[in-house]
Structures are given as C-alpha cells and as structure tokens.
Amino acid sequence: MRTIELHRSVTESNDRDAEKLRQELKQKGVLLVNLMSAAGSGKTTLLSRLIQDLSAKIRIAVLEADIEASVDAEKIEALGARSIQVHTDGMCHMDAGMTRQGLEEMGLSDIDLAFLENIGNLICPAEYDTGAGLNLMISSIPEGDDKPLKYPLMYQKSDGLVISKLDALPYFDFDMTKFLDRVRFLNPSIQIFPVSAKTGEGMEALENWLLTKTLQWKA
Numbered sequence: 505m506r507t508i509e510l511h512r513s514v515t516e517s518n519d520r521d522a523e524k525l526r527q528e529l530k531q532k533g534v535l536l537v538n539l540m541s542a543a544g545s546g547k548t549t550l551l552s553r554l555i556q557d558l559s560a561k562i563r564i565a566v567l568e569a570d571i572e573a574s575v576d577a578e579k580i581e582a583l584g585a586r587s588i589q590v591h592t593d594g595m596c597h598m599d600a601g602m603t604r605q606g607l608e609e610m611g612l613s614d615i616d617l618a619f620l621e622n623i624g625n626l627i628c629p630a631e632y633d634t635g636a637g638l639n640l641m642i643s644s645i646p647e648g649d650d651k652p653l654k655y656p657l658m659y660q661k662s663d664g665l666v667i668s669k670l671d672a673l674p675y676f677d678f679d680m681t682k683f684l685d686r687v688r689f690l691n692p693s694i695q696i697f698p699v700s701a702k703t704g705e706g707m708e709a710l711e712n713w714l715l716t717k718t719l720q721w722k723a
C-alpha cells in the first residue's frame with residue numbers, strides 16, 4: 505500500500521491551478537470526481553460499491569485523502585482498483601496542487617474515472633477547487649435533515665448529491681421533504697440520488713449518471 509505525505513501548496517492561485525488541472529484531465533479523457541461529505545457519511549462504502557458494480561464497464565481509480573491512516577486505500581485496493589493514500593499534513597481539505605501530486609503518484613494511464621475521496625468534513629473541502637470535473641457530495645440520513653441549513657456552501661458547489669444510508673430512514677426522524685426543499689433552495693440544478701450502499705437501493709441511477717458523465721467528459 506503506497507502512502508504519500510503532502511504539504512501545503514506553495515502557490516497562491518488555487519483557482520488557476522485547478523483550471524489547469526481540469527483542462528489536462530480533459531485532454532487525457534479522465535473524469536475526476538471530487539467526493540465530499542462529513543466524516544463517516546459513507547464515502548468509502550459507496551466507492552467500494554461503485555467499483556464492484558462498474559469495473560466491468562469503466563476503469564476506476566481512487567485517490568484517498570486523510571489526515572492519518574491508510575485504511576480507506578487498503579479497502580479500495582482489496583477490490584482490485586488502483587488507489588493511493590495521501591496524508592494532508594493535518595489540513596482539512598485537498599487543494600488543486602495536492603490533488604495533482606496525488607494523481608501523479610497514483611498514475612492515470614488506462615483510467616476513465618478517478619475519484620478523490622476528500623477529507624471528511626462539510627466545511628473546508630467546499631472552499632477549494634480541486635480541479636475535478638464533477639463535485640459529488642454525500643449527506644447521510646443519520647446526520648439529520650438540517651445540514652443544508654448549517655453547511656450551505658458544499659450543497660451550492662456540488663453537481664450531485666447522494667443521500668446515503670437510505671436503509672436507516674425508518675430509524676431516524678429525517679424529514680425527506682424538508683431536506684429536499686432546503687437543498688433545492690440552495691441549488692436548484694443539483695442531481696439527487698437517494699441510495700443505500702448496503703442494500704444497493706438507488707445505486708443504478710447514480711451509476712448511470714456517472715457513466716453518462718464519464719462518456720460526455722471523454723467526448
């Protein structure tokens with residue numbers, strides 16, 4: 505299992521670096537998806553399911569970012585997908601320079617769809633453009649339906665929203681109508697996918713969307 509230590513980017517202009525990386529990834533035909541959520545919302549579990557379901561159709565790699573440990577990258581590698589673990593030197597987000605370093609170390613040859621599993625929190629990752637072609641966030645049922653009110657930026661910056669742990673809905677006082685109203689108020693065009701990565705419910709719609717986006721990116 506390869507792990508690399510990253511340090512704060514020296515450059516001041518993250519937005520410019522992010523745009524450059526995005527253009528290079530477009531040239532290479534690799535769609536990078538920046539996957540963001542609170543800690544424990546189900547990012548690694550969702551990625552594991554996507555790899556199992558989609559690997560026959562497209563080639564997937566995962567850049568795992570954490571402050572410590574390499575358990576997530578180990579889980580992805582155990583599924584046979586390319587992965588690398590990066591440590592962020594205590595920082596709570598990935599920026600474009602750090603993403604570039606991680607992708608270069610991991611290698612993108614023969615990859616169609618690369619995921620960046622960002623650091624688990626709803627605040628910092630939303631503030632930095634990573635150079636991804638698509639921003640995807642997860643909000644899980646146990647976190648509650650008020651999260652769009654408290655952390656609006658990530659909902660505004662995301663192209664897609666996975667509502668995860670749908671199998672847990674009967675056990676929580678999560679009001680789906682209120683939640684959806686709050687999300688759509690912040691971002692009327694966001695694509696919403698209620699799923700359970702445990703039971704597989706809702707996964708097909710998310711997978712079809714990701715396949716379409718990957719093909720569009722390569723076109």
Ligand SMILES: Nc1nc2c(ncn2[C@@H]2O[C@H](COP(=O)(O)OP(=O)(O)OP(=O)(O)O)[C@@H](O)[C@H]2O)c(=O)[nH]1
Nearest residue numbers: 542543544545546547548549624669670700701702
């Ligand atoms: N019931 C249920 N549990 C889930 C689901 N998805 C993930 N979990 C559980 O939620 C916990 C956290 O899942 P992870 O996939 O590790 O979450 P994460 O977002 O990658 O966590 P960090 O990387 O630490 O931020 C684990 O115990 C998973 O088994 C789901 O769809 N349903």
Ligand SMILES: [Mg+2]
Nearest residue numbers: 547548576621
């Ligand atoms: Mg994880």
